[in-house]
Amino acid sequence: MSPASRLLLCFPSLAFARKAVRSGLDLRLVVDVGQRALFAPFAADRLTLVDARDETAVAGAVAQVVLRCGITHVLDGDGFPATRVCPEFAEAAHVLADDRRLEAVLAPSRHPMVRTRVVATADEVPGAVAETGLPAVLRSGDEETVVRSGAALAGWARRHDHPGPFAVGEFVPGPEVVVTTLTHDGMHRVVGVTAQRAVAHGVRYLFPATVGEAEAREVRATVTAMLDLVGYEFGPAETSVVLSGRGPRIVRARPGFGTRGIARLIEVTTGFDVQTELCRALAGVPVRPPEPRWFAGAEYLRPPSAGVRVLAEGATPEIVEERLDAARRRELTCGDTAVSARYVRNTEAGEASGIEDGRNREPDL
Incomplete structure (x- = not known):
């Protein structure tokens, strides 16, 4: 481990903090005063307690810990560079998180971004569509709709009276994938390419995406070039x-x-835990992209089952798709929104899936 690598985690989950400690990092934690008993048993000498509100x-x-301990990397519990007192760490991350700023950075490059405008309310969506043009892709949370005419846009507006924000993008035909990367010292590693598509009742993800090797190489090159252009030096990204x-x-x-559970799909099919590998990279261990052994998928359902996620895994994409279809039908029939995630049995005999809760749970101390 490089002696210069010192990590501060702000309000992490217990599981994330444990992974960082296990990796051998020189670690400090900023946690809420109410969580002292949770973190103290294994990190009492690393804690700074504060009222998170x-x-x-x-x-x-955060500023005091950074200065006192010579912190080099700061992340919040979601993997975002969190501190304002070290802007050189966080600027590139803020560019990535801002569609307009990222679009401006990429505009003169070989990899221009799909034009996207973000508005606060549904009433502002028609104005954004006028700017991007029809057809347009309208996104809100996990919902995605393509509108191809003024009449379709008016119909969408009548059905959407809930608060935003709403993302309005130009329509570019073609399949969509989500690329998961880990970056350390400016070196980007693509650790997963996941297929994403809108389905009748939500959004579906399948890992690994079934794309040709030549196309996959082009996708990887495009994403790593983008990360270079914005100067992203450290952290995960999707x-x-x-x-x-x-x-x-x-x-x-x-x-x-x-926030879409993609990292969990990668872990289930490869054993590669994104949080652990990021910590190991800081500790000096090279990131080695994983090799999937089978397929896993997830689907987030729209109302009436909003917030429900169904999960499945199998030897082929077709098996995963069939199991997700069956799970979705059961959810829509039951209409039970009390449980945030469901799993699909792997076999007729009832072997349970390894992704039943969609999260990497560890028991609390």
Whole structure:
């Protein structure tokens, strides 16, 4: 481990903090005062306690730890460079997280971004569509709709009275994939390419994506070139890419571990844990992209089962798709929204899937 690598985690999950400690990192933690008993048994000498609701106190605590301990890397629990007191760490991450800024950076490059506008309310969507043009892709949370006419746009607006934000993007035909990367010292490693597509009742993900090797190489090159252009030096990221007839087009990028459960699909099929490998990279262990052994998929359902995720794994993409279809039908029939994730049995005999909760759970101390 390089003696210069010192990591500060701000409000991490217990599982993430454990992984960092196990990796042998010179680690410090900023956690809420109410979580002292949770973290103290294994990290008492690494803790700084603060009221998480007091933004001024949090900023002050982070600044003190950074200066006192010579911190080189700062992440929040989602993998985002969190501190304002070290802007050189965080600037590239903020560019990735801002569609307009990222579009401006990529505009003169060989990899222009799909034009996207983000608005706060549904009433502002028609104005954004006028800017990007029809057809347009409208995104809100896990919902994605393509509108091809003014009448279709008006119908969408009548059905969407919930609060935003809403992302309005130009429509680029082609399949979409999500590229998961880990970056350390400016070296980018693609650790997964996951297929994403809209289905009748939500959004579906399948890992690994079934794309040809030549196309996969082009996608990897596009994403790593984008990360170079914004100067992303450290951290995880997820980048959505459309495989258009004219080559890959970047739809959006987000620093961090992601919120769609893709990292869990990667872990189930390869044994590669994104959080652990990021910590190991800081400790001096090279990141080696994993090799999937089978397929795993997830689907997030729209209302009436909003927030419900169904999960499946299998030897082929077709098996996973069939199991997700069956699980979705059961969810829509039952209409039970009390459970946030379901799993699909692997075999007729009832062997349970390894991704039943979609998360990497560890028991609390």
